[in-house]
Amino acid sequence: MNIFYAKYLLELKHQFTISYNSRKTTPVVLVKIEENGIAAYGEASLPPYLPENQETVINYLTEFSHIIKRGYSDIPNIYKLMESIPVQNNPAKAAIDIALHDLTGKKEKKTCRELLGIRSNSLPYTSYTIGIDSPEGMRNKIEAAEEYKYLKIKIGTKDDRRIISQVREITDKPIYVDVNQGWDNLNEAFEMSKWLADQNVKLIEQPFKKYNLAGSQWLSERSPIPIIADEDAQSLADLEVIKNSFNGINIKLMKCAGINEALKMINYAKKNNLKIMLGCMTETSSAISAASQLASAADFIDLDGNALISNDPFSGHHASDGKIYLSDKSGLGIDLNKEIEFIKL
Ligand SMILES: [Mg+2]
Missing domain, CATH: 3.30.390.10 (Enolase-like, N-terminal domain)
Structure with missing residues (x-):
């Protein structure tokens, strides 16, 4: 080798x-x-x-x-x-x-996926991530993401309501929000969770600072929509510590060291009634198609990393109409081109 x-x-x-x-x-x-x-x-x-x-x-x-x-x-x-x-x-x-x-x-x-004993060729919809931007920038990005059925919006600023209201002027698509640890007040977070639920937001990712498990647990017990751990859920060892503080976990191959560990996290989450989100960094089709092999086990999919880049060196993995289609070729099903x-x- x-x-x-x-x-x-x-x-x-x-x-x-x-x-x-x-x-x-x-x-x-x-x-x-x-x-x-x-x-x-x-x-x-x-x-x-x-x-x-x-x-x-x-x-x-x-x-x-x-x-x-x-x-x-x-x-x-x-x-x-x-x-x-x-x-x-x-x-x-x-x-x-x-x-x-x-x-x-x-x-x-x-x-x-055959190797892993997972059966699925066509997968649920993936969200498409829209970063924080000016009103015009947000509009351009949302319009460019027309084929995606779910949007993931980065919030965690003092302007969160304005950002979501702005998105709602453009589209009524369901939204996942990622706070990236940006909130610090429990009551305001609870009020936001109710307001976001009314705005057709489906989940809230990592509202509070990593290790603020008491705060996350307080919100997870009250929020009408699931609170998903990202920064707090790096690998299997974290899950025992955080399992009561969140309603779900975001599994990313780069955080957890790959497919082998991700499968263990999926099994743990299923046993402990945690929702499963599959996420990514900005990545080529190599890592995205690897994560996509697991996607039929997930409740929420955010595997758009290859769609966010303009120089993917691999081909064979694609999303169209916001849905992920896996290649039938052996291995990851990708070619270096x-x-x-x-x-x-
Ligand atoms: Mg995140």
Whole structure:
């Protein structure tokens, strides 16, 4: 097994603004794993608010390649090998996990969802994310997202009612809102949750600061619409701590280190009556098609990361009329259709 990487910069179609950050690009590290002439792909997406970056991912991949060269037997063993690396780097682990699922699917001539025992080709609607913008900017973005049936709106500012009212002047589509930890007053949050429910908002993501579990629990017990943990729900280990503080969790492959861990989170959420949202960073079709393999298990889908960029190097995964369609090709079902200079480790 040979491992390769390439630094790549995703170009966003629009300037992307959330409650504490604004940007036009997202760095990623693309990973290629090659075995017996079969090439498989994964990716680590690295938005600037993560502690990891391209260099730490490449360092992790380098360590991993040293271990692999000493010999490995099977995929479960590879997860144990990753655990033996004393650095926490979930985006790098996700990149390896995604590429391994692609590789195994291609070797066994099965789609990833067949490998995972999940049956579904056509999936529910994905939301499309609209960042914070001027009234005119919001209008342009919403009109450009016409084919999507659900919108995800970033709020968490002092102007939240105005932002949602502005959206409502343009469209009556159902909305998911992401507060990105931007609220701090319980009673105001409760009043907002009732007002948002009246505005056909279907869920509220991460209203309060990470670790404000008492506040989140108070709101989750009162809000008419589900309160979904994002920053508070990074991986399986978090769920035991937060399960009573939220009505659901947003699972992202980059946060939780890939498909293997995401499946454990899905099983945990189902057992503990937590709603499941599948989310993403800005990502190429590699990570988005990986997450989409799990989408039939989710209550809410927010897998638009590849639709937000203008230079996706992969093809084969698409959404049309706001619905995700999975490719029937083996593995992730994607092809690399751009000349990328991969560096061998
Ligand atoms: Mg979020």
